[in-house]
Amino acid sequence: MNQPFRHKITTAFGRLLLPITGLLSLIWFLIRVVPRPSRAAYPCQAAAFPIASAFVLWMASAVASWAGLRQARLLFVRGRFGLAALALIVSLGAGTYAVLEGADPVSATPLAARFEPSEGANQPMGIGQGIFPGRVVWLHEPEAARWDGITGKWWTDDNTDPVLVAQMLSDGLQGLTGTTSDADAWVALFRHFNLTHDRGDVGYQAGEKIAAKFNFNQTNARSSGNESYTGPQLTLAFLHQLVDVAGVADTDITIYDATRAAPKPLIDAVRAVYPGVRFVAFVASSTGNIAHERGEQIAFSMPLTLERRGGNPTFVPKAADDATYLINVAIMKGHDLAGVTVAGKNLFGSISSDYAGGETTNNAPAAAGFHPYASVHDFGNGPSGTGDWDFAGRDMGTYNPIVDLIGHRDLGGKTLLYLVDALYSTRRQNEHLTNGDRFTTEPFGEKNWPSSIFLSQDPLAVDSVCLDFLTAEPTQSNVHGNVDNYLHEAAQADNPPSGLYYDPEGDGSTLNSLGVHEHWNNPVDRQYSGNLGIPGGIELFIPGQSPSTAITEARQVAATPTSWALGGYPNPFNPAVTITWSQPEAGAVRLAVFDAIGQRVALLHEADMTAGTYEATWDGTDDAGRPLASGVYMALLSGDGRRQRVTRLTLVR
Numbered sequence: 220m221n222q223p224f225r226h227k228i229t230t231a232f233g234r235l236l237l238p239i240t241g242l243l244s245l246i247w248f249l250i251r252v253v254p255r256p257s258r259a260a261y262p263c264q265a266a267a268f269p270i271a272s273a274f275v276l277w278m279a280s281a282v283a284s285w286a287g288l289r290q291a292r293l294l295f296v297r298g299r300f301g302l303a304a305l306a307l308i309v310s311l312g313a314g315t316y317a318v319l320e321g322a323d324p325v326s327a328t329p330l331a332a333r334f335e336p337s338e339g340a341n342q343p344m345g346i347g348q349g350i351f352p353g354r355v356v357w358l359h360e361p362e363a364a365r366w367d368g369i370t371g372k373w374w375t376d377d378n379t380d381p382v383l384v385a386q387m388l389s390d391g392l393q394g395l396t397g398t399t400s401d402a403d404a405w406v407a408l409f410r411h412f413n414l415t416h417d418r419g420d421v422g423y424q425a426g427e428k429i430a431a432k433f434n435f436n437q438t439n440a441r442s443s444g445n446e447s448y449t450g451p452q453l454t455l456a457f458l459h460q461l462v463d464v465a466g467v468a469d470t471d472i473t474i475y476d477a478t479r480a481a482p483k484p485l486i487d488a489v490r491a492v493y494p495g496v497r498f499v500a501f502v503a504s505s506t507g508n509i510a511h512e513r514g515e516q517i518a519f520s521m522p523l524t525l526e527r528r529g530g531n532p533t534f535v536p537k538a539a540d541d542a543t544y545l546i547n548v549a550i551m552k553g554h555d556l557a558g559v560t561v562a563g564k565n566l567f568g569s570i571s572s573d574y575a576g577g578e579t580t581n582n583a584p585a586a587a588g589f590h591p592y593a594s595v596h597d598f599g600n601g602p603s604g605t606g607d608w609d610f611a612g613r614d615m616g617t618y619n620p621i622v623d624l625i626g627h628r629d630l631g632g633k634t635l636l637y638l639v640d641a642l643y644s645t646r647r648q649n650e651h652l653t654n655g656d657r658f659t660t661e662p663f664g665e666k667n668w669p670s671s672i673f674l675s676q677d678p679l680a681v682d683s684v685c686l687d688f689l690t691a692e693p694t695q696s697n698v699h700g701n702v703d704n705y706l707h708e709a710a711q712a713d714n715p716p717s718g719l720y721y722d723p724e725g726d727g728s729t730l731n732s733l734g735v736h737e738h739w740n741n742p743v744d745r746q747y748s749g750n751l752g753i754p755g756g757i758e759l760f761i762p763g764q765s766p767s768t769a770i771t772e773a774r775q776v777a778a779t780p781t782s783w784a785l786g787g788y789p790n791p792f793n794p795a796v797t798i799t800w801s802q803p804e805a806g807a808v809r810l811a812v813f814d815a816i817g818q819r820v821a822l823l824h825e826a827d828m829t830a831g832t833y834e835a836t837w838d839g840t841d842d843a844g845r846p847l848a849s850g851v852y853m854a855l856l857s858g859d860g861r862r863q864r865v866t867r868l869t870l871v872r
Contacts, residue, residue: 345710514540518725529588755784
């Protein structure tokens with residue numbers, strides 16, 4: 220999907236209006252930001268900045284054109300014809316830019332308003348996933364991504380520091396699991412996955428296959444330029460963790476993108492250290508990619524009939540089908556059609572589909588028919604267009620195939636870990652890295668790369684956090700429309716706003732909540748419910764930051780909850796777990812724990828309560844005080860006469 224999304228204003232009135240708009244945007248930006256630079260991260264300033272900066276470029280080009288023309292005239296009068304010609308060329312070039320580009324200062328950014336959430340800040344929905352439900356770990360190391368944007372390639376060790384990247388990943392794994400060593404972190408991840416997938420209280424077993432879904436949307440087998448993909452530094456750090464720390468044989472690891480191909484520089488770097496790793500792509504290549512095969516067919520939750528050549532049978536790649544565990548290695552960047560691409564959108568490369576009549580294509584999402592259902596704004600010529608890339612923007616509360624992919628048992632259902640590469644970021648999914656992609660908000664500084672990675676066990680929490688970061692960044696001009704519709708649908712997949720019955724296996728069983736979604740309080744403080752001491756939402760965890768201070772301050776300002784929520788920490792637990800819940804209204808509340816076969820083992824609380832946030836501690840014993848065995852238990856919160864929330868609790872003796 221390579222079509223750019225750009226609206227142009229071409230009327231005479233529009234040409235006159237745009238420079239005025241640019242000047243007003245510049246004045247507004249300076250008045251607001253100069254007294255307090257942190258305001259540059261606010262959504263209104265994020266919207267004004269690209270218009271103001273484009274206006275400045277237009278003014279500079281207009282002045283340069285005028286000065287060049289004046290200098291050319293003076294040189295011509297003096298008989299210095301060569302220099303006069305050179306000055307005239309400069310004048311014409313600058314003037315051409317001013318007329319064709321500068322007169323349209325917002326042509327580089329869509330005219331639609333930047334993304335604004337339909338719900339307010341800190342209003343979590345869904346059920347958090349993970350050892351610490353809803354936790355997203357953010358690592359930011361400014362010196363990790365230090366490419367100057369001009370010299371050489373970003374993916375060399377001179378420009379991306381492998382030592383710092385490896386340390387970031389190590390710190391992230393320990394922060395995600397609450398452990399103090401990488402080995403313990405992997406044990407915790409595998410045990411939690413297996414306990415919550417009815418596989419017993421076991422860690423990784425030799426011979427189990429791991430498939431890692433990378434985002435190679437912009438690359439082909441011979442790419443060697445500054446295309447955007449997960450580079451050798453993070454890939455080798457990731458493989459070091461799996462092979463040398465977690466004990467996975469490199470021959471049991473597959474890196475795949477079933478619609479694209481891994482680039483040669485990455486394959487060469489991996490093969491030099493871990494030769495057994497397989498790279499699976501759309502087709503085989505002489506550089507080391509293996510052609511993908513097909514696994515189970517996906518049963519989408521509604522017929523995908525809107526795309527002109529879509530609606531064809533669609534399959535999970537065999538690499539994912541055969542794997543015991545999947546790791547989603549995404550990239551954080553903007554997207555023309557979907558607004559952003561992070562972990563959810565990354566799964567568009569986890570399918571295989573042909574056009575009618577068996578015509579093969581690496582654009583499997585088009586053959587499946589995804590694009591009209593994932594379009595967060597009018598795309599191309601919108602609903603009035605008749606082309607292959609003309610789509611109407613989807614409303615909130617409508618179906619999105621990303622939910623089916625996250626919920627499918629062989630894709631999101633197998634995912635052990637979500638790792639988001641935000642070392643470098645681009646405004647578009649198919650854009651080469653350029654200096655124009657650098658971030659400008661704090662803490663990234665003035666025109667620096669994000670130089671970050673994110674880790675989570677919750678697909679919706681990590682996408683929500685990355686969406687908030689991208690929304691706050693003025694350079695990310697594609698982030699507009701109903702970008703978080705899929706997050707609302709997935710968080711409430713058991714009762715989605717669309718009213719659909721999500722069942723990607725077609726076996727008659729609906730999905731449960733796939734994770735938790737919310738937006739932070741503001742782009743300066745970046746606090747989610749978990750950071751504010753309110754249970755049931757996202758926690759943005761930054762290693763080295765004291766959570767006690769943040770919680771103490773936040774509890775003084777915590778508002779009455781607006782929705783039901785339930786969570787527990789630590790999870791897995793031994794000897795005790797703190798169960799927290801929020802209720803938006805007064806009434807009778809009952810909190811009980813059930814075993815895997817549905818028998819109640821403990822009644823923790825039953826009373827009339829006022830609206831608020833509460834907690835209870837469970838020590839892993841039944842109502843008679845007898846210790847219970849290791850295993851998965853379900854805490855069920857009932858209120859208002861019906862079941863409100865359920866959360867898994869994992870007891871590890």
